[in-house]
Amino acid sequence: MIEISIQKKLKSASGEMLLNINTAIKKGSLVTLYGKSGAGKTTILRILAGLLNPDHGKIDVNGATWLNTSEGINLKPQKRKIGFVFQDYALFPNMTVIENLKFALNKGEDDNIINHLIDIIELGELQNRKPDTLSGGQKQRVALARALVQKPSILMLDEPLSALDSEIRFKLQQYILKVHKEYNLTTLLISHDISEIIRMSDKVLEIDQGKIIKQGKPNEVFNYKELNAKFQFTGTIIEIEKQDFLYILTIRIGKDLVKVVADESEGQQLVIGDNILVSAKAFNPVIHKIG
Numbered sequence: 001m002i003e004i005s006i007q008k009k010l011k012s013a014s015g016e017m018l019l020n021i022n023t024a025i026k027k028g029s030l031v032t033l034y035g036k037s038g039a040g041k042t043t044i045l046r047i048l049a050g051l052l053n054p055d056h057g058k059i060d061v062n063g064a065t066w067l068n069t070s071e072g073i074n075l076k077p078q079k080r081k082i083g084f085v086f087q088d089y090a091l092f093p094n095m096t097v098i099e100n101l102k103f104a105l106n107k108g109e110d111d112n113i114i115n116h117l118i119d120i121i122e123l124g125e126l127q128n129r130k131p132d133t134l135s136g137g138q139k140q141r142v143a144l145a146r147a148l149v150q151k152p153s154i155l156m157l158d159e160p161l162s163a164l165d166s167e168i169r170f171k172l173q174q175y176i177l178k179v180h181k182e183y184n185l186t187t188l189l190i191s192h193d194i195s196e197i198i199r200m201s202d203k204v205l206e207i208d209q210g211k212i213i214k215q216g217k218p219n220e221v222f223n224y225k226e227l228n229a230k231f232q233f234t235g236t237i238i239e240i241e242k243q244d245f246l247y248i249l250t251i252r253i254g255k256d257l258v259k260v261v262a263d264e265s266e267g268q269q270l271v272i273g274d275n276i277l278v279s280a281k282a283f284n285p286v287i288h289k290i291g
């Protein structure tokens with residue numbers, strides 16, 4: 001369990017903003033921070049990682065105190081066992097993939113984990129290449145492996161997938177979920193992509209102006225019912241055509257476009273740009289607006 005209670009005065013574009021976060025995160029869960037630009041998401045991760053000090057606060061991780069400002073406890077970032085992946089890959093350009101991974105290993109530690117990570121993140125064929133010769137998705141896989149070399153107790157992902165196209169993004173989501181489960185990590189993800197959040201998260205913290213304004217499972221935060229359906233997908237409406245008493249919705253799911261028929265009561269509530277969840281029971285699509 002990670003227990004966080006932190007306060008820090010920040011300077012936002014519109015003046016002073018108080019970051020005030022009190023929450024508990026279960027060990028082994030994948031929690032997403034969601035919210036507008038400037039809400040304070042990255043600052044929360046930086047404070048947890050020890051890269052930035054709060055004005056006041058307490059952070060306990062699995063029974064150990066990482067920070068307690070009233071008792072003068074403040075563990076150094078190196079002691080906090082955190083793996084970080086950002087949008088920019090920050091790999092060493094003069095080292096090959098395997099050298100980048102070896103460099104991240106603490107001196108004297110067993111390097112078996114490197115072979116295992118190469119195996120599960122499928123980097124075998126890339127291990128002797130330099131970062132400059134890799135695609136964005138491949139570099140991000142290396143960055144993910146490198147963040148895990150030291151067996152962190154918390155994996156932090158700050159919009160790691162936002163620069164990638166939807167197909168590669170989907171594959172990387174699968175890798176992240178795989179390592180999250182395999183290493184029983186507690187993973188904190190920052191994402192703006194509602195489909196990604198629904199697919200990946202156990203819990204969502206919606207942040208606004210430095211505060212948690214909503215928290216819960218994705219269906220609670222984005223306000224849709226969890227359905228026991230045969231299939232379901234999320235997408236964005238890009239076109240709505242009205243035909244008699246029906247609405248034909250064109251929905252973008254990643255690179256694909258799908259047309260779905262909605263009845264009048266569903267169609268009237270929808271506008272172009274809405275994110276929706278489509279599910280089907282006995283071939284009858286059911287549509288829910290999300291976010």
Ligand SMILES: Nc1ncnc2c1ncn2[C@@H]1O[C@H](COP(=O)(O)OP(=O)(O)OP(=O)(O)O)[C@@H](O)[C@H]1O
Nearest residue numbers: 009010011012013036037038039040041042043044
């Ligand atoms: N060390 C600091 N001292 C004071 N203010 C800060 C500090 N670091 C960040 N801020 C301010 O805090 C606000 C929140 O920044 P933060 O990067 O946490 O937002 P975010 O939710 O991650 O946004 P985005 O989605 O755009 O990355 C911003 O207005 C920023 O200028």
